[in-house]
Amino acid sequence: MIEFLLRIWRLARPYRFRLVLGILAGLIGGLIEPLMIATIGFVYGLIFPDAGGKPITEELRHAPEFIRHWGASVQDGLAKGVAAQPWALAGLVAAIPIVVAFRGLFAYLNVYFLQWAAVRTIADLRTRLFEHITRLSAAFFSGTSTGQLMSRVTSDTMALQHVISNSVAVMIRDPATVITLLAYVLWQQPRLTIISIIVMPVCMLPIAIYTRKTRAASRAMQTNAAELSAVMSEALTGNRVVKAYNLENIVVQQFRETTKKFIGNFMRIVRAHEIPGPLLETVGAMGVALVLVYLASSAGQRPSSRDFLVLVISLFAIYRPLKNLTKLHISLNQARAASERIFQLLATRNNIEEPARPQPLNAKGATIEFESIHFSYGDKSVLHDFSLAIQPGQILALVGPSGSGKSTIVNLLLRFYDPQSGSIRIAKTDIRNVSTKDLRDQIAIVTQETILFNQSLYRNIELGRPGATREEIVEAARLAHALEFIQDKPQGFDTIVGEKGVTLSGGQRQRIAIARAILKNAPILVLDEATNALDTESERAVQQALDELMEGKTSICIAHRLSTIQKADLIVVMERGRIREKGTHAQLLQSRGLYSKLYELQFESLAP
Ligand code: ADP
Numbered sequence: 123m124i125e126f127l128l129r130i131w132r133l134a135r136p137y138r139f140r141l142v143l144g145i146l147a148g149l150i151g152g153l154i155e156p157l158m159i160a161t162i163g164f165v166y167g168l169i170f171p172d173a174g175g176k177p178i179t180e181e182l183r184h185a186p187e188f189i190r191h192w193g194a195s196v197q198d199g200l201a202k203g204v205a206a207q208p209w210a211l212a213g214l215v216a217a218i219p220i221v222v223a224f225r226g227l228f229a230y231l232n233v234y235f236l237q238w239a240a241v242r243t244i245a246d247l248r249t250r251l252f253e254h255i256t257r258l259s260a261a262f263f264s265g266t267s268t269g270q271l272m273s274r275v276t277s278d279t280m281a282l283q284h285v286i287s288n289s290v291a292v293m294i295r296d297p298a299t300v301i302t303l304l305a306y307v308l309w310q311q312p313r314l315t316i317i318s319i320i321v322m323p324v325c326m327l328p329i330a331i332y333t334r335k336t337r338a339a340s341r342a343m344q345t346n347a348a349e350l351s352a353v354m355s356e357a358l359t360g361n362r363v364v365k366a367y368n369l370e371n372i373v374v375q376q377f378r379e380t381t382k383k384f385i386g387n388f389m390r391i392v393r394a395h396e397i398p399g400p401l402l403e404t405v406g407a408m409g410v411a412l413v414l415v416y417l418a419s420s421a422g423q424r425p426s427s428r429d430f431l432v433l434v435i436s437l438f439a440i441y442r443p444l445k446n447l448t449k450l451h452i453s454l455n456q457a458r459a460a461s462e463r464i465f466q467l468l469a470t471r472n473n474i475e476e477p478a479r480p481q482p483l484n485a486k487g488a489t490i491e492f493e494s495i496h497f498s499y500g501d502k503s504v505l506h507d508f509s510l511a512i513q514p515g516q517i518l519a520l521v522g523p524s525g526s527g528k529s530t531i532v533n534l535l536l537r538f539y540d541p542q543s544g545s546i547r548i549a550k551t552d553i554r555n556v557s558t559k560d561l562r563d564q565i566a567i568v569t570q571e572t573i574l575f576n577q578s579l580y581r582n583i584e585l586g587r588p589g590a591t592r593e594e595i596v597e598a599a600r601l602a603h604a605l606e607f608i609q610d611k612p613q614g615f616d617t618i619v620g621e622k623g624v625t626l627s628g629g630q631r632q633r634i635a636i637a638r639a640i641l642k643n644a645p646i647l648v649l650d651e652a653t654n655a656l657d658t659e660s661e662r663a664v665q666q667a668l669d670e671l672m673e674g675k676t677s678i679c680i681a682h683r684l685s686t687i688q689k690a691d692l693i694v695v696m697e698r699g700r701i702r703e704k705g706t707h708a709q710l711l712q713s714r715g716l717y718s719k720l721y722e723l724q725f726e727s728l729a730p
């Protein structure tokens with residue numbers, strides 16, 4: 123627990139000034155609580171001098187002379203009747219609301235400052251978590267569900283924030299109240315106080331039991347929340363499939379079941395929060411009952427009714443913050459459970475390591491060399507002793523059956539993954555010695571699934587080189603043969619494309635992606651050609667756009683279009699992670715190997 127609190131403290135350090143202010147306000151608020159009870163007792167004693175207790179002058183023996191004097195004169199005056207001392211009475215009556223107002227003010231400042239710090243601390247944590255996740259490697263993402271990650275960033279941090287901001291106030295103020303009140307009653311009535319708190323340790327048992335239960339339940343509850351968000355994100359992003367296969371009922375059923383589990387765990391936490399409080403109060407009342415039994419059965423000196431009243435009020439006033447403290451204990455355990463996975467995720471290391479001293483990279487006019495690459499995804503071995511050199515300005519076409527490892531080569535070039543052995547060099551520099559930012563700056567990529575963001579067409583192109591001018595963006599769109607269809611849209615460049623670009627046709631999406639790559643103007647180009655047949659019109663426009671794009675660059679194409687393949691300077695035919703054949707279109711056709719078979723199967727009908 124200490125470790126957890128230290129962690130939170132480290133996160134909160136930037137806000138320590140307000141945190142300390144909040145803590146101070148809490149301490150003062152805590153100290154005012156016994157002052158309030160003392161004031162009530164004091165005023166009561168003044169107004170009802172017959173109620174017993176020490177005479178007022180005795181009570182005030184440590185106070186300055188003038189207050190003692192005032193106390194005595196007020197008591198005398200009151201004995202003669204209210205009319206004789208109207209101001210004294212007013213001052214006396216005002217004392218209670220004034221003390222209460224101060225208590226309220228400090229309680230407010232306490233909560234305000236602590237919440238101020240808590241919400242910022244958690245917001246920082248959330249941002250850090252999001253940044254950390256965004257920068258994690260491709261391998262991490264292929265092993266984790268989006269919904270789970272989203273739940274980690276939103277729901278886990280929310281739970282933490284909720285608990286922390288509700289408990290920090292209690293954490294400071296209530297222990298101060300308990301300690302000062304206890305000290306006060308011990309000072310006033312040592313014997314009776316001890317008798318009344320003898321039973322207190324009994325409370326520890328339910329608290330201990332419920333603490334354990336909460337931790338398990340809140341861990342489970344956060345898991346349920348993550349499951350809910352996973353189910354939701356899958357069902358929403360895959361909504362078309364859900365509709366087409368009539369899966370709505372199944373998806374909703376799954377959601378309902380997880381919700382049910384969530385409710386169960388939530389109620390477990392509610393019970394853990396709410397049961398110890400009344401138990402504690404009952405035990406407190408038993409303490410008071412014990413005192414009464416003691417007083418009734420002992421012949422010793424009895425306290426005055428005022429002293430007894432003060433004792434009973436104080437004891438109940440002790441149990442309220444004590445009740446809060448048990449809730450706090452339970453809440454902190456809940457927070458610890460919620461934070462476990464956050465910290466675990468923050469500790470996940472990126473397995474693509476950045477070089478300590480990155481070398482500069484200039485890929486323009488550079489040779490790209492793959493040397494004896496062996497690579498596997500986990501246990502699945504994908505590339506075996508793959509070696510290849512691509513000369514500057516060349517167009518390389520990678521062809522081969524699906525699953526033969528073509529996309530993997532591209533993944534390695536972009537350093538989404540590192541090979542288990544062998545190296546990739548650009549301009550004789552191993553890409554592991556270059557910063558990933560520098561490396562990826564020099565590569566433009568147009569993938570099969572053209573990822574568009576749900577923003578305007580303009581912004582989607584601009585992402586190729588954030589900060590590009592409007593002229594450059596329009597020019598890129600023109601070169602990508604996208605300008606015509608953009609201008610046909612009623613809102614032109616401001617058209618919002620919908621999630622993943624659903625409002626555009628396949629060919630249009632690709633041309634936007636190409637415009638983005640043109641704008642980036644990187645020396646190396648990676649093309650993962652779409653397999654879906656574009657209509658002839660689109661095909662021609664996309665092809666022209668690609669020609670513009672490849673101009674003067676070193677291009678690696680996972681090629682499906684005959685036109686790209688025929689134009690390639692080098693065709694590499696892959697099969698099960700190895701290079702089967704290498705050469706130009708004409709050479710490969712002549713050798714009558716795998717390529718010519720693929721060619722006959724796929725393209726013969728299309729060939730001119
Ligand atoms: P291609 O692009 O030639 O179709 P890939 O390079 O995509 O082939 O895939 C090669 C092999 O690696 C396939 O058998 C595929 O199942 C496997 N594979 C691809 N990506 C992953 C991944 N993230 N995790 C595990 N296996 C993968």
